[in-house]
Amino acid sequence: MTQASHNRLPNALISINALFIDEIHNINLLTDQQARNALLALLGGVFWFTAIRLLSENLAWRKNRFYLLALPIFALFFWYCSTQDKLQWSSVLPIFSAALTISIAPWLFRKKDNASFWFFNYQLLNALCFAILSALILCGGISLIFVSIDYLFEIYIGSVFYQDTWLFGMTLLAPIYFLAHIPKQFDYQRADCQFPKGIHFIFSYVLVPLSLIYMVILYAYFIKISLQWQLPRGHLGTMISAFGTIGIITHIAIYPIHDRSSKLISWFYRHFYLMMILPLLLLVFAISERIMQYGVTELRYLVVLCAILFAILIVSFIKNRQQFKLQQVVISLAVLTLFASFGPWGINQLPVNNQYSRLVTTLTQHGYLVDGKIQTSGQADFEIKKSISSMVDFLVEHNASAKLRPWFEDKQAFDKEMNCDDYQSCRYYNGKALVEMMGMRYISQWEGVNDFGLWTNISLADIDSPYMFRMFDVSKADFIIPIQWMSINETITTTTLDSNINKTEFSIMMNEENQLLITQKDGEEISFDIEVIAKQFPTDETVQVAAAEVEKLILKASGNTFTGTLYIEQLHLYYRNDEIQINSFVGDVLITMSP
Numbered sequence: 001m002t003q004a005s006h007n008r009l010p011n012a013l014i015s016i017n018a019l020f021i022d023e024i025h026n027i028n029l030l031t032d033q034q035a036r037n038a039l040l041a042l043l044g045g046v047f048w049f050t051a052i053r054l055l056s057e058n059l060a061w062r063k064n065r066f067y068l069l070a071l072p073i074f075a076l077f078f079w080y081c082s083t084q085d086k087l088q089w090s091s092v093l094p095i096f097s098a099a100l101t102i103s104i105a106p107w108l109f110r111k112k113d114n115a116s117f118w119f120f121n122y123q124l125l126n127a128l129c130f131a132i133l134s135a136l137i138l139c140g141g142i143s144l145i146f147v148s149i150d151y152l153f154e155i156y157i158g159s160v161f162y163q164d165t166w167l168f169g170m171t172l173l174a175p176i177y178f179l180a181h182i183p184k185q186f187d188y189q190r191a192d193c194q195f196p197k198g199i200h201f202i203f204s205y206v207l208v209p210l211s212l213i214y215m216v217i218l219y220a221y222f223i224k225i226s227l228q229w230q231l232p233r234g235h236l237g238t239m240i241s242a243f244g245t246i247g248i249i250t251h252i253a254i255y256p257i258h259d260r261s262s263k264l265i266s267w268f269y270r271h272f273y274l275m276m277i278l279p280l281l282l283l284v285f286a287i288s289e290r291i292m293q294y295g296v297t298e299l300r301y302l303v304v305l306c307a308i309l310f311a312i313l314i315v316s317f318i319k320n321r322q323q324f325k326l327q328q329v330v331i332s333l334a335v336l337t338l339f340a341s342f343g344p345w346g347i348n349q350l351p352v353n354n355q356y357s358r359l360v361t362t363l364t365q366h367g368y369l370v371d372g373k374i375q376t377s378g379q380a381d382f383e384i385k386k387s388i389s390s391m392v393d394f395l396v397e398h399n400a401s402a403k404l405r406p407w408f409e410d411k412q413a414f415d416k417e418m419n420c421d422d423y424q425s426c427r428y429y430n431g432k433a434l435v436e437m438m439g440m441r442y443i444s445q446w447e448g449v450n451d452f453g454l455w456t457n458i459s460l461a462d463i464d465s466p467y468m469f470r471m472f473d474v475s476k477a478d479f480i481i482p483i484q485w486m487s488i489n490e491t492i493t494t495t496t497l498d499s500n501i502n503k504t505e506f507s508i509m510m511n512e513e514n515q516l517l518i519t520q521k522d523g524e525e526i527s528f529d530i531e532v533i534a535k536q537f538p539t540d541e542t543v544q545v546a547a548a549e550v551e552k553l554i555l556k557a558s559g560n561t562f563t564g565t566l567y568i569e570q571l572h573l574y575y576r577n578d579e580i581q582i583n584s585f586v587g588d589v590l591i592t593m594s595p
Contacts, residue, residue, distance in 0.1 A: 013046060013171070013172060013175050013176075015038075015042050016039060016042050016043065016046075016171055017167065017168075017171050017172055019035050019038060019039050019042070020167050020171060021164075021167070022035065023035060024160060024163045024164065024167065025160065033085065033086075036087060037081045037082050037084055038081075038082075040081045040084070040087075040091055040092075040095060041077060041078040041081035041082070043095055044074075044077050044081070044094060044095040044098045045074050045077070045078070046175070047095065047098035047099045047101065047102060048070065048073065048074055048077065048098045048101070049070055049074065050102050050179065050182070051098065051101035051102045051105040052066060052069055052070040052105070053066065053070075054102065054105040054106050054182070055105040055106070055108055055109075056069075057106075058105070058106045058107075058108075058110065058186055059109060059110075077094060077098075080094065080342070081094075085399065086399065088348055089298050089302075089340075089347045089348065090340075090341050090342065090346055090347055090348035093337045093338070093340055093341040093347065094337075094338060094341045094342075096337050097334045097335075097337040097338040097341070100330050100333060100334040100337070101334055102124070103117075103120075103121045103124060103330050104117075104327050104330050104331055104334070106120060106186040107186075107327060112325050112327050114255055114325065114326045114327075115188050115189060115190045115192065115193055116186060116187050116188045117325075117326050117327050118193050118252070118255050118256065118326060119188040119192050119193045120183050120185075120186060120188065122193070122195065123181075123183045124182065124183070126181075127177070127178050127181035127182065128178055130177065130181070131173075131174040131175070131177040131178040131181070132170075132174055134173065134174065134177055135169035135170050135173050135174035135177075136169070138169050138173065139165050139166045139168075139169035139170070142165045143162055143165060143166075146161060146162060146165075190256075193255065193256035194256060195256065199253075200257060200261075203250065203253055203254050203257070203265070204254075204257070204261055204262060204264075204265055207246070207250045207253075208250060208254065208264060208265055208268050209264070211243070211246065211247050211250055211268065211272075212264075212268065214243050215243075215275050215279070218240065218243070218278070218279050218282065219278060221236075221282075222278055222282055236282065236283075236286040237283055237286040237287040237290065237300070237303045238299070238303060240279050240280075240282060240283040240286070240306075241283065241302070241303050241306040241307075243279070244276060244279065244280075244283075244306060244310050245306065247272055247276070248313070248329060250268075250272075251268075251269060251272045251273075252326050252329060254268070254269055255269075255326060258270075270321075273313060273314045273317035273318070274314075274317075274318070276310055276314055277314060279310075280307060280310045280311060280314065283303070283306070283307050283310070284307055287300060287303045287304060287307065291304075294387075294390075295351075295354050295355050295358045295391070296350060296351045296354040296355070297351050297355075297394070298347055298351055300351075301340070301347050301350065301351055302347070305336050305337075305340060308336060309332055309333060309336055312328075312332045313328065313329060313332065316328050351394075351398075352394075352395065352398050352400045355391050355394045355395060356391075356395060356400065356403050358391055359388065359391040359392065359395070362384065362387060362388055362391070363378070363388065363438070366378050366379060366380040366384055367379055368380070368388075368438055368439070368440070369407060372406065372407065373407055373408075373409065374407045374408055374409075374437070374438050374439070375439075376438065376439025376440075377439065378438075378439065378440070380440065382443065385435075385440050385441060385442075385443050386443040386444075386445070388435065388438075388440070389431065389432075389435050389442050389443045389444065389445075390445055392404075392431045392434050392435050393431035393432075393445075394431075395431075396418075396430050396431040396434065397431070401418050401430070401434065404434060405418075408437065413437065414434075414437070417430055417433040417434065417437065418430055476592060477565075477590040477591060477592055478562075478591055478592055478593045479506075479590070479591035479593075480588060480589075480590055480591075481506065481508070481518075481588065481589040481590075481591065482587075482588050483508065483516075483585070483586065483587050483588065483589060484586050485508075485510065485516075485584060485585055485586075486583075486584045505520075505521040506518055506519065506520055506521070506591070507519045507521070510530075510582065513529075514529070514530045514531050514534075514580060514581070514582045515527045515528065515529050515530065516528040516530060516566065516589075518557075518564055518589060518591075520561065520562060523561055523562075524559045524560055524561055524562075525559070526557040526558065526559045526562070526563070526564050527557060528555040528557050528564070528566045528589075529555070530555075530568075530571070530582050530585065531580050532555060533552065533553060533555065533568055533571060534571065534573050534580050534582075535580075536552050537552075553567060553568040553569075553571075553587075554566065554567055554568075555568075559594075560594065561593065561594050562591055562592060562593045562594055563591075563592050563594070564589050564590065564591050564592075565589065565590045565592075566587060566588075566589050567587050567588050567589075567590070568585055568586075568587040569585075569586045569587045569588070570584075570585060570586040570587070571584075571585040571587075572584045572585065
């Protein structure tokens with residue numbers, strides 16, 4: 001029977017507390033980015049040193065051999081974390097992989113058995129739960145004491161005391177408790193693998209039946225799409241990944257009772273991975289379709305990782321049904337997450353490179369990118385513009401807009417749009433600016449669904465008078481027609497104007513092409529294309545046009561018997577499926593009769 005003596009409090013824990021103290025008390029020894037990277041490295045170091053300590057104790061290594069393995073890898077990990085410019089998946093996955101290593105370290109390079117692995121990790125999980133519970137009770141109790149003193153004795157206790165209390169509990173007390181209660185024994189018998197009856201009930205009568213019901217639903221769905229010959233729904237991959245993960249956890253958890261309990265439990269344990277073959281095929285088909293249509297994102301990358309994990313475990317189970325090792329689940333997951341953390345194949349680079357390649361291809365196919373330079377004269381329909389907008393958004397959000405900079409002749413304008421003090425704001429809005437610099441309207445991912453659209457309000461800034469024509473020379477105009485038009489209320493109005501010469505009647509109408517038509521009775525017609533004004537301005541914004549740019553709000557039209565000038569004072573637009581709908585506008589038309 002192998003035993004280990006545990007008496008370890010990694011210096012990393014003290015350093016982690018120092019980082020939080022620096023933040024809470026505004027000491028500012030490190031920048032926010034430096035503190036974040038150091039925290040990630042130290043957190044990973046705690047997991048890594050704990051795992052290597054378990055391995056060294058299992059193999060009876062001397063202390064110098066332990067440090068010979070632990071320190072170089074930790075130094076490499078610390079360097080990797082220091083290169084991260086922001087918190088992202090590639091920062092978190094190595095820490096997750098290091099944490100998983102704790103559960104398998106005692107059985108590396110030695111004979112593995114399911115009973116020892118299961119009961120060791122069961123005790124680890126117990127230690128973790130009680131560590132968190134102890135810290136919550138202590139910190140919550142002390143916080144209540146502070147509240148009572150503040151209320152009863154009117155002694156103000158600042159928030160920093162509460163923060164220090166929770167810092168002490170969650171980053172020092174809880175880890176110390178967990179490390180102190182890591183099992184001292186690595187080898188166990190099958191008879192040792194027991195858990196409370198309440199947990200037994202949950203697995204026997206809740207999780208296993210629910211997993212089987214969900215499996216039946218997936219098989220029924222497969223039959224449905226096969227008969228209808230249709231593609232799987234968009235979120236099917238995520239659903240199967242979640243179900244498979246829960247199923248694997250259930251399969252591991254019921255190990256002690258799989259041959260001592262009900263026939264249902266036994267059947268589930270023996271056939272779960274075989275039942276997963278069809279859901280895996282559905283998962284591969286669904287995620288392949290999504291990637292071909294919309295490219296790789298972090299979520300789809302993780303779904304692909306789940307598919308690979310499921311495939312590895314299914315093959316392993318089929319090859320060794322009688323001797324399937326539960327450790328293979330953790331080993332496979334740890335290797336996959338570590339593999340996904342770095343390199344051009346990693347979760348940080350592969351989605352960005354894929355979206356960039358798709359954007360280049362799409363822009364080139366539709367004439368927006370020619371010889372590596374943006375051409376604003378390209379042509380694309382609504383769905384293509386929506387796809388381009390989505391890809392540009394993705395690159396901006398992932399701090400990869402520099403890849404697009406060589407495409408633009410006006411580098412200064414590009415830099416102006418991309419430079420921003422508030423990254424959280426820029427990452428959501430600067431994609432729109434780049435799309436509009438490409439000469440197309442930005443279309444959000446939600447536009448075109450049901451009745452959703454984009455509203456734009458355009459008006460002249462700093463105008464006090466109710467009619468815009470008062471700002472201009474109207475001495476040469478024969479008639480002035482004020483227009484207050486609402487598409488939801490009316491489409492035609494008739495205006496009669498008296499002058500010292502005669503009585504003239506005009507008909508005013510908006511047609512379906514967003515043209516304002518003015519027709520003289522028994523005479524000719526002139527038209528104003530309102531979309532000409534609308535296309536000068538961005539969508540989904542309220543625009544205030546300065547007096548110096550008032551020409552943007554003026555349209556002119558000529559006929560044989562009269563000419564007209566339209567001055568827009570306010571224009572309310574609605575965009576849907578890349579089509580402009582004029583909701584309302586206020587303005588004036590100046591009519592000049594021909595001699």
